[in-house]
Amino acid sequence: MKIATFNINGIKARIDALPAWLDEAAPDVALLQEIKSVDGGFPREIFEERGYNVETHGQKGFNGVAILSKRPLEDVTRGLPGDDSDEQARWIEATVMGEHRALRLCGLYLPNGNPAPGPKYDYKLAWMERLHTRARALLATEEPVLLGGDYNIIPQDEDAARPDAWRADALARPESRAAFRRLLNLGFTEAFRARVQGPGHYTFWDYQAGAWNKNDGIRIDHFLLSPQAADLMTDCGIDKDIRGRDKPSDHVPLWVEIDA
DNA sequence: ATGTCGTAACGTTTACGA
Numbered sequence: 001m002k003i004a005t006f007n008i009n010g011i012k013a014r015i016d017a018l019p020a021w022l023d024e025a026a027p028d029v030a031l032l033q034e035i036k037s038v039d040g041g042f043p044r045e046i047f048e049e050r051g052y053n054v055e056t057h058g059q060k061g062f063n064g065v066a067i068l069s070k071r072p073l074e075d076v077t078r079g080l081p082g083d084d085s086d087e088q089a090r091w092i093e094a095t096v097m098g099e100h101r102a103l104r105l106c107g108l109y110l111p112n113g114n115p116a117p118g119p120k121y122d123y124k125l126a127w128m129e130r131l132h133t134r135a136r137a138l139l140a141t142e143e144p145v146l147l148g149g150d151y152n153i154i155p156q157d158e159d160a161a162r163p164d165a166w167r168a169d170a171l172a173r174p175e176s177r178a179a180f181r182r183l184l185n186l187g188f189t190e191a192f193r194a195r196v197q198g199p200g201h202y203t204f205w206d207y208q209a210g211a212w213n214k215n216d217g218i219r220i221d222h223f224l225l226s227p228q229a230a231d232l233m234t235d236c237g238i239d240k241d242i243r244g245r246d247k248p249s250d251h252v253p254l255w256v257e258i259d260a
Numbered sequence: 261a262t263g264t265c266g267t268a269a270c271g272t273t274t275a276c277g278a
Contacts, residue, residue: 010266061267112278207264
């Protein structure tokens, strides 16, 4: 089963590019972030026509996550637990039924956190604390669990073309990186790094300053796999090329192949 | 030129978030 994550930066703006990528890459599941749409405004028919079940968790204007799946989805939940006052739509979970077994999928859009320091950075770190709590609970189920999405975290210097330019940014500050490492230390495997080593692999290129043409990118979209899911992974990759097409998102898809 | 894009709104332009 091919499972992808893709920050589309607005469903209205990606109304052509997203279906074109789906038709070509043919993922069984796509975790989407930044749909920037309320649930009722999401053009679900476009995806249902292609055989996808559609589950959304949106809000007006910003954020918003969704799951598209060709296989049945069950037990869908919306919102990251741990703060009932948090109204930002950044988390959705569902169980997808594979041919042999079920997988628990979590689609996440982790707060950017800039400017840092400041209240937005505090919110990012608090959100990561809640993510840690939820991730630990999911591990305890001993089921295959995948946490996929836009983490807004550059894990190491090798994950940026110009690491010094990001040193003070919320995406690379020591507290952000430490919170990400704490997740890994629970026992998750970072899918891409389990398969590919070394610098030069990115999932985001800013629209500004010709970042794409200079390959001035960062790697901030990730899949974290529970031990039971990591045992089933057979491949992982980045669909880099679509960043150079018409009307691209600033992110590109990351995908994993899971033998489920 | 302080570099772009997407969304919303008291819209033909500005503000915000990224």
